[in-house]
Amino acid sequence: MNKGILRPLFFYFFRIVICLIFLFNYFIKNILQIKYIFFISSLFVKLRSGLINLIDAENLTRKFDDLIAVDNLSFHIDEGEVFGFLGPNGAGKTTTIRMLSCLISKTSGEARIAGYDTSDESESLKIRKLIGLLPENVGLYDDLSAYKNLDFYGKLYDCSLSKREENIEHFLKMLGLWDKRDVNAGTFSKGMKQKLAIARTLIHDPEILFLDEPTANLDPESSKTVREFILDLKNENKTIFINTHNLDEAQRICDKIGIFNKKLMAIGSPEDLERSVWSNKTVIQLKRVTEKILESLESLSIGKFTSNDTEIKIDVNNPELDNPLIVNTIVAAGGEVQYVNRLSPTLEDAYLKIVKGGK
Amino acid sequence: MGHCKQRFQHFYEEKRILYTLLILPLLFSIILPLSIRSLTNETDPKDMITLINAFSYFYVILVYIQSTTLASYSILGEKIEQSLEPLLATPTTESELLLGKTVASFLPSVAIIYANSIIFMILIDLFTKNSFGYLFYPNWTMAFILLVVVPLSSIFSIQLNVIISSRVNDVRTANQLGFLMFLPFMGLYIPLVTNSLSLNIINLTLISVIILLIDIILFYISKSTFNRDKILTKWK
Numbered sequence: 001m002n003k004g005i006l007r008p009l010f011f012y013f014f015r016i017v018i019c020l021i022f023l024f025n026y027f028i029k030n031i032l033q034i035k036y037i038f039f040i041s042s043l044f045v046k047l048r049s050g051l052i053n054l055i056d057a058e059n060l061t062r063k064f065d066d067l068i069a070v071d072n073l074s075f076h077i078d079e080g081e082v083f084g085f086l087g088p089n090g091a092g093k094t095t096t097i098r099m100l101s102c103l104i105s106k107t108s109g110e111a112r113i114a115g116y117d118t119s120d121e122s123e124s125l126k127i128r129k130l131i132g133l134l135p136e137n138v139g140l141y142d143d144l145s146a147y148k149n150l151d152f153y154g155k156l157y158d159c160s161l162s163k164r165e166e167n168i169e170h171f172l173k174m175l176g177l178w179d180k181r182d183v184n185a186g187t188f189s190k191g192m193k194q195k196l197a198i199a200r201t202l203i204h205d206p207e208i209l210f211l212d213e214p215t216a217n218l219d220p221e222s223s224k225t226v227r228e229f230i231l232d233l234k235n236e237n238k239t240i241f242i243n244t245h246n247l248d249e250a251q252r253i254c255d256k257i258g259i260f261n262k263k264l265m266a267i268g269s270p271e272d273l274e275r276s277v278w279s280n281k282t283v284i285q286l287k288r289v290t291e292k293i294l295e296s297l298e299s300l301s302i303g304k305f306t307s308n309d310t311e312i313k314i315d316v317n318n319p320e321l322d323n324p325l326i327v328n329t330i331v332a333a334g335g336e337v338q339y340v341n342r343l344s345p346t347l348e349d350a351y352l353k354i355v356k357g358g359k
Numbered sequence: 360m361g362h363c364k365q366r367f368q369h370f371y372e373e374k375r376i377l378y379t380l381l382i383l384p385l386l387f388s389i390i391l392p393l394s395i396r397s398l399t400n401e402t403d404p405k406d407m408i409t410l411i412n413a414f415s416y417f418y419v420i421l422v423y424i425q426s427t428t429l430a431s432y433s434i435l436g437e438k439i440e441q442s443l444e445p446l447l448a449t450p451t452t453e454s455e456l457l458l459g460k461t462v463a464s465f466l467p468s469v470a471i472i473y474a475n476s477i478i479f480m481i482l483i484d485l486f487t488k489n490s491f492g493y494l495f496y497p498n499w500t501m502a503f504i505l506l507v508v509v510p511l512s513s514i515f516s517i518q519l520n521v522i523i524s525s526r527v528n529d530v531r532t533a534n535q536l537g538f539l540m541f542l543p544f545m546g547l548y549i550p551l552v553t554n555s556l557s558l559n560i561i562n563l564t565l566i567s568v569i570i571l572l573i574d575i576i577l578f579y580i581s582k583s584t585f586n587r588d589k590i591l592t593k594w595k
Contacts, residue, residue, distance in 0.1 A: 064592065101448055104588045128450040139442035156449040200445065 054079050054208055054239045055100065059109035062095050069095040071263045072109065077256070080237040082230070084244055084254035086351055091261045093243040094136055097210045100241070101133045113208060129157065132206035136213050136243075138197035142186030146177055146196050149185050150203050157204035164203070171199035175229065191222030198226065202233075209233065212243045227253060251347045259354045266354045273350040280319050284312045284330065285339035296333040302326065313343060376432055380467065384421050384475040391417065392482035399490045407490065411483055412558040413551035415501055418472050418479075419512045420545050425468035426513040427537040430520035431530050433460050438524055438594065447587050457521070457585045464517045465510070472509055476501070503563050511570040515541070518577035525584045525594045544570070 055077035062070040069092040077083045087093050098104045100111055102124035114130055116123040140149050147168060154164035172178040175195040180188070185196060194214070201209060214230065215223040223246075230253055233240060244250050250257055251270045259266045259273070266273055286293070289307050297305060302322055303315030312330075316322040319342065327337055391414045398407060437443050446456065480496035487495050519540055523533045538545075547566070550556035583589075 098591060102587075103444070103447055104591055125450050125452070128448060131448075133445065133448040135441075135444040135448070137441035137444065139440060139445045141442060142440065153445070153449065156446075156451055158450075197445075 056112040061108045063107045082240045084250035084257040087260040131208045132201035134201045134211045140185040147181040277350040277353045281343035287336040293333040388475040388479040396486035422472045426516035429464035430517040431533040434524040518581045521581035
């Protein structure tokens with residue numbers, strides 16, 4: 001195309017764009033007025049937070065006299081997300097769940113559930129209708145049957161008779177307790193009680209679930225059932241907040257994990273957290289680990305290592321250089337090397353490193 | 360009121376509580392008139408009236424014992440079973456929960472006392488009609504006791520139990536502490552039997568006013584004690 005035509009065309013369009021900007025500016029200032037723009041944008045933000053960010057915490061803090069149980073906790077959980085809250089005993093996880101479910105008050109900061117303020121008395125009633133809480137101690141009525149336990153809670157949540165009947169049957173069947181519906185909860189095993197308590201949490205079809213240690217003290221089979229049930233709930237787009245010590249469980253179920261010890265120390269997907277503590281670790285499988293081998297490795301002044309009867313795990317800075325040296329040293333000390341593998345960091349590595357402040 | 364119904368069911372299914380609630384007042388309601396019957400031939404009717412009035416005061420003590428038993432199982436039992444936390448997580452207000460627990464302890468204990476007092480009154484009338492020449496019951500003293508003092512005494516016990524439940528973890532300790540607080544009112548039975556205090560409307564009004572004032576004070580303390588935050592963080 002002729003360059004002589006392009007140049008005036010460019011200036012022509014440039015003038016049009018400038019005119020449009022002036023027109024737009026005039027339109028906003030004099031016709032729509034800036035305050036309406038702010039109103040519409042804030043409404044949009046509010047709507048978004050109400051519909052998408054179901055759980056919001058901003059600088060949430062709780063003190064018990066001089067003890068700070070939760071310190072400036074901030075996070076957001078989206079609709080349908082499963083959030084794992086990991087931390088050692090006494091980290092403040094239960095206190096956090098209690099604050100979010102309007103059971104205890106906050107000292108400072110802000111927490112919102114589906115846009116409702118947890119510190120507002122009237123809004124807290126709305127929050128309680130929206131959420132289901134599984135506390136650390138199941139707290140069932142031992143002298144009532146499984147069915148009556150659920151029916152009682154259904155009434156407290158104002159569920160109609162037909163809804164109660166439908167939900168009780170649905171959840172008891174799903175959790176394998178339907179045949180035991182008329183048996184007193186006091187005679188149930190720990191796993192059965194936990195399942196019944198989970199059914200109680202769901203009796204009113206809550207949008208958001210707070211589960212405090214849902215598989216603690218359960219045998220592997222019951223843990224698996226509960227875990228699979230949580231995954232089913234995840235598929236139903238429930239938003240789930242889980243307090244857990246179980247890293248394997250967190251890795252399998254959670255979309256996002258927060259590592260917490262009074263303060264939020266890290267937050268992200270399990271993969272993000274694993275990557276954040278990337279280290280090179282070599283695992284050497286031996287026929288037998290002897291004292292002589294361990295002494296030889298200590299004299300090498302390489303990274304830290306741990307061992308058991310047949311395996312040595314070593315932190316290496318430079319695998320290409322360090323690994324041949326390590327293997328040679330082990331062989332020289334009489335070790336019979338069977339396998340040499342590279343170990344990828346796990347969520348456990350990430351957790352331990354972050355909690356111990358090694359990050 | 361769902362909570363209230365559930366607690367009734369709980370008491371019904373906990374047979375031990377049920378027997379304690381039913382047998383103790385029934386024994387009193389039968390044994391006391393029988394003891395009056397044994398005295399009808401040899402005792403002055405005036406002394407018998409003193410004794411019957413003193414016995415009727417037993418229902419104030421009995422309703423306190425009944426309410427203490429029910430309230431301690433209702434509140435402390437729930438605390439021990441650790442079933443308060445899921446209950447507090449429901450969209451029920453603290454006042455509704457407290458009201459539910461109060462009604463669940465108040466209604467059965469007062470109803471049992473009323474039923475037993477009818478047995479007591481019928482038996483007394485049966486055994487004393489010949490000696491007195493008239494039916495002793497119903498009378499205004501008993502009506503005042505049953506309609507005013509008994510409900511106030513029950514409320515005293517329930518409010519006190521809410522406060523005690525926040526401090527102890529054992530039903531027996533809660534019962535003992537509860538009885539200890541009511542000791543001055545239980546002690547009134549002795550001057551009533553010895554006739555150094557007569558059970559007339561003036562004295563009953565005085566007793567009622569004192570219990571009512573205590574009830575009001577206890578209501579405010581128990582209301583502030585029965586708070587979600589305090590139950591989960593301060594209750595021992």
